[in-house]
Amino acid sequence: MSVVVDRQDAVAVVTIDRQEALNALDVETLTELRDRLRELAEDYAARVVVLTGAGDRAFVAGADIKYMGSLEPAEAKEWGALGHEAARLLEDMPKPTVAAINGFALGGGCELALGCDLRYASSNARLGQPEIDLGIVPGWGGTQRLARVCGLGVAKELVLTGRQVDAEEAFRIGLVNAVADPVLEHALEVAGRLAARSPVALRVAKRLLNLSPGALEREAEEFGDLFASEDAKEGLAAFAEKRPPRFVGR
Ligand code: HXC
Numbered sequence: 001m002s003v004v005v006d007r008q009d010a011v012a013v014v015t016i017d018r019q020e021a022l023n024a025l026d027v028e029t030l031t032e033l034r035d036r037l038r039e040l041a042e043d044y045a046a047r048v049v050v051l052t053g054a055g056d057r058a059f060v061a062g063a064d065i066k067y068m069g070s071l072e073p074a075e076a077k078e079w080g081a082l083g084h085e086a087a088r089l090l091e092d093m094p095k096p097t098v099a100a101i102n103g104f105a106l107g108g109g110c111e112l113a114l115g116c117d118l119r120y121a122s123s124n125a126r127l128g129q130p131e132i133d134l135g136i137v138p139g140w141g142g143t144q145r146l147a148r149v150c151g152l153g154v155a156k157e158l159v160l161t162g163r164q165v166d167a168e169e170a171f172r173i174g175l176v177n178a179v180a181d182p183v184l185e186h187a188l189e190v191a192g193r194l195a196a197r198s199p200v201a202l203r204v205a206k207r208l209l210n211l212s213p214g215a216l217e218r219e220a221e222e223f224g225d226l227f228a229s230e231d232a233k234e235g236l237a238a239f240a241e242k243r244p245p246r247f248v249g250r
Helices: 028-042 071-093 108-115 130-134 143-148 151-160 167-172 183-196 198-210 216-228 230-240
Strands: 004-008 013-015 050-054 058-060 097-101 104-106 119-121 127-128
Touching: 004 028, 004 050, 013 028, 013 143, 013 183, 028 071, 028 167, 050 108, 058 097, 058 108, 071 108, 097 108, 097 183, 104 108, 108 127, 119 167, 119 183, 127 167, 130 151, 143 151, 198 216, 198 230, 216 230
Parallel strands: 013 050, 050 097, 058 104, 097 119, 104 127
Antiparallel strands: 004 013
């Protein structure tokens, strides 16, 4: 198995393990990742999902370049769709997703990290969209999500030149939320804090943050709807009563 799911209480840690290729994704590994993410999206007991790579060299060094070498356009479209599905699951599943970027996150690796809600990098991390050097372009959401996360100017520079950035620069341009060693430990600490929050409020916050900025009416509507939840009542009451909230997920 090249994708391992490890439960640590309410946090599910998904580790991509194909170290002989710096965790580059071939069809088998990406399919396995997509399947595990589908399961976790539906799994109420998993309140937060952390994604990382095995070993200390790479998160994911990209899509498998050797596999892509012989693809015809129709096959390349299927390959693109498979990666899109995995990234969209990370982006849309109704719970926070956190990337612990422990080394190279290049091409498709950077794109999977961009699908996550939060990104933390080890100090040896390198991120980028070097596809242009291979004569291709980012195909798992990078052209859209990099611009949304870092702004169009940064995205154009990184995608058009293929220039890779180290962890400090990634932090400076907003590509990662923080640089921390050991990065998985830091990601788990944040995930633990998220797991103690109301799953209902987290789900709604994530959905709203993912809307396009024009959708302000929707924000007002969903904000109001949330007040029907027990968790909102509990969280608001607990503050007034100066005690920690007990969230039940309804
Ligand atoms: C296949 C890969 C790989 C990849 C590394 N390897 N990246 N195999 N696909 N993306 C393999 C190498 O071939 C090698 O195996 C082993 O991993 C170790 O890598 P080395 O190159 O020997 O290590 P090093 O010299 O330290 O260089 C590390 C590296 C370099 C800078 C990360 O491997 C590299 O540039 N990799 C490619 C990164 C990249 O361009 N990614 C984007 C891919 S395109 P062997 O057996 O040969 O020794 C993409 C498109 C996504 O992701 C969208 C698709 C629709």
